[in-house]
Amino acid sequence: MNKKCIIIDNDDQTEEIKKLVRDAKVKGVYIECEQFNVGSTFDNELLTDGAIDIDKVVAEFKKRFKGQTFHLAAFDWDLSDPKIDGVELMRQLTHHKIFKNTPKLLYSGLLEDKLSSKLDDFKNGDLTKGELLDRVKTLIKADIKDFVARETYESDIIRILGGTDETLDLIIEDELSKFPEFIFSNKFVNENFNGKTFLEIANIIEEHDGLRNDFKKELIQQIIAYLTEKI
Template sequence: MSVKRLLYIDDSKIPEQIGSLKKKLKSRGFDLDEVFIDLGDDTFKVRNNNGKIVLDKDKIHQFIKDNLANQNFDIIASDYDFKDPNLDGYELLRRLKRDSESQGYRFKRAKFCLYSADQDNVVKIFDTPNKIKELIRLKIDDFIKRENIPTELTELFTANEKTYSFKNHIIPYLEKYGTFKFKSVYPKFKDKSLADIAHEIDKDNHHGIALQKYLVELTVAHLIELNNFPKE
């Protein structure tokens, strides 16, 4: 059975929603592997200048960089309201997306989602054109009511099963063996690591596209050879 990976960030666990999500995914042929970052943990807190205990943004992002940057996730979801004056889910995801792209985290192609038990009030916060523009630039994949997490995340997890992208398929495989060195086939990438090649493909540059085309040609040639088809 295929596995879908979820990273979710909250100040408390949501076992009812996660349990229901697992059941829905299993009915579609998938297991769920979830990783939880508990912002209720004192590890992520600091005393500010006013003597109040608040979330420490740098500690949270350093933890993610040290422990999760080299992992793949299909979805990264965060609660919006951590009941903290120093950080909310929108701000957390905005920096996380920026860091994942600029520092090449393996989960940079994950879908990023916000959820909230009080969605209507959160929507009111984004009540100006500039704030709406910020949301658009961030490219959040979904904003979900907490009670709807099982249904809506199931749909988000399985949406890619209805389409196919060679690029999105090959990059995780190359990253899985990222330290291996490329020795032949495409001279422009000779001696590059597979992780470096995955990065080139992800940028959609000329050589990344050319390599994908060449791999398709090699695959078809191999199929012809395996099946003893007559060569033209």
């Protein structure tokens, strides 16, 4: 089964992606990889006055990758922006329901320096307590699989994707995206799903965690009922 990843970096990762796909195939791991350049001056449509514009980033991501399911999102820590780094971008995208259920990888050429510099910023008054806590909460809640060095991140992506089972959330997202115009028969207890296309259901469960859980529960119940033989 192919695994799909996306790399978010301010530099072009075309050559790194070619090597990643090639090395993975040698190890029996088949990877499709996209890149999303954020903070790059050669893709300045995502910038305002030379700085990353989150609204533009969100809009462009949804335009370019809407309906795609990724098994891993790899973020570069340093995006060459004074306010938005990989951790903050991760937090902002998650807030906008992007990569909410996707495992994440954070990489940096100077990983220890990046971690310690944020503590120094807080001590020096350049980072408020609230901002520091937001970053810590992001790291705790983001389902980050690993923090790795930039020099080895390709092999780390292969390692993670090669040893990670798909979650039910990602399986459902992937299957709904394959047949967006299909409609389930109207057998759901929750009427929010009756008469809806797969695409409409995907949008509903993306926006509402409670309905996502209801959908998974009903789907599993119906599958069990369908596969159960009468005694």
